[in-house]
Amino acid sequence: MxxxxxxxxxxxxxxxxxxxxxxGNVKISRRILTPSQVEKEIDRLHRALATTIKDLEEVKRHIPPEMVQPLSIIDAHILMLKDPSLIRDTEQFIRRHYVNAEWALRKVLKKYQRVFDSLKDFYLRERIHDLEHLIERVILALQGQNxxxxxxxxxxxxxxxxxxxxxxxxxxxxxxxxxxxxxxxxxxxxxxxxxxxxxxxxxxxxxxxxxxxxxxxxxxxxxxxxxxxxxxxxxEEFIDRRLECQLQRERFLDLAKEPAVTLDGRRVFVRANLELLDEIPMALEFGAEGVGLFRTEYLYVTKEGLPSEEELFINYRQVIEGIRPNIVTFRTLDIGGDKFAKELNLPAEINPALGLRAIRLCLKNIELFRTQLRAILRASVYGKIRIMFPLISGLNELLEAKKVLFEVLDELSQEGLEVDVPECGAMIEVPTAAAIADILAKEVDFFSIGTNDLIQYALAIDRGNEQVAHLYEPLHPGILRIIKHVAEAAKKTGIKVAMCGEMAGEPLCVPLLVGMGFDELSMNPQTIPIIKNIIRQISYEDCQKLAKEILSLSCAKEIRSYLEYWFQQKDLAF
The missing domain is CATH 3.50.30.10 (Phosphohistidine domain)
Known part of the structure; x- marks a missing residue:
């Protein structure tokens, strides 16, 4: 065994x-073409793309219509294969280097891998794996395989x-x-x-x-x-566990749409992290009480050039209407300037991960920022929204961002569109922002802690690097103290504190976060029923005592063991 x-x-x-x-990757070799073979090779590429798209359409045909998310993912893949920039880049590589389509596709893929690797958001960075899979399918089609x-x-x-x-x-x-x-x-x-x-x-x-x-x-x-x-x-042990899992899943889903209230009456809002419009039905099915993080980068990453204000407005309006009457929290653009180096005339960066990105990029390119804010604010008349700024590292950035926001509000008012001033928040991802949380709290309506990046920056770890990924530890005592400090600063100032990183959806962490005073937790939709169920089985008073005890411990292993023991003592299931 x-x-x-x-x-x-x-x-x-x-x-x-x-x-x-x-x-695994299909083995290919480079084949040099004669000038007369180039256009025939491009035709071959288009036939392979058409075959792959047809194959994906066949996959869709076998997915039940009520399974919205798988269908939307396959639709997104079909759109990726039809992307003019992908096709144009591959065609140009074939024409320029006189090579076969398989070789050109792999080379173009490397270009896209560099773009996605530079993204700060781990969730968005992972979307490159979809393109890698698609390229392999096209290569198989080029070779007559399936x-x-x-x-x-x-x-x-x-x-x-x-x-x-x-x-x-x-x-x-x-x-x-x-x-x-x-x-x-x-x-x-x-x-x-x-x-x-x-x-x-x-x-x-x-x-x-x-x-x-x-x-x-x-x-x-x-x-x-x-x-x-x-x-x-x-x-025999796992046969019993399998039956229990099935029963729990049914119980969780039955209660998914009920509010998450502790045994002693504390309300915790449990919201969804979303990226695509098509994810909304599943989020609602699993009981999401609004959107705690809407990633706005998708339209920027998946098309050539910058999206227009109208394109953004239409997308944001559909999201707001889909979630209504609940709230949508829009994170403003959280992407590196290297993605738009050509459009914005920006120089290359040695370390784009720590360079001109997120709020820094927006404040350096005000028109880029204003366009997105105009689209969000125009869409806000169709429901309830909040806006939060990513990668805030100091007070000046926050004040500058708010200044642009209010200028856009005034501009829309002069154009005849009266828009309510939305709640404004700061994402706490940078250790310096956490350190001055008491100062930042006076300028915002809420904090949202992005634990994915906060942990990486605080521990100096790239969790995408296999050599050090094992050191990425949300329960590190230093991380927990930072989180507690931010929560206390929010409470003292009278603003809400939320968490939208992966830690918010970790069942083992929920009582600890409740005890620290979090008002909102936002996560992948599928986790919502489990997290709500845990909150309903615990008391705020017990969680406060737990948080105090946990913060006195000295290492992550000890903390994890203590939390597991606490769950056992409370007979909590997840």
Missing amino acids: KRLQGIGVSPGVAIGPAYLLLT ESVEIEEPAIVIAHDLSPADTARLKPDTTQAFVTEVGSRTSHTAIVARSLGIPAVVAVKGVTEEISPGDLVIVDGLSGEVIVNPSQEVI
């Missing part, structure tokens, strides 16, 4: 035989990786679960797995070597545990 550990991304327990699916997963008997799929389209093809009646060597909780593959109700664990290093075809495997999609060739005693 072997126990392997990964990241649980889709809850549920499965027991079954292993089905090994060997996937990438598909067909499983005839019930089994657990073991693979290096699965694309969202491959995951959407999986049939829950034959795919009991899947385990991959790479991936993350926020990947589109994970989102599709959760939509289909297929238990899944990702980031299990070496799993394709550790497991052989036919091995009996247990997968726990919540804890991330994978057990190979378990004993009879362990099998």
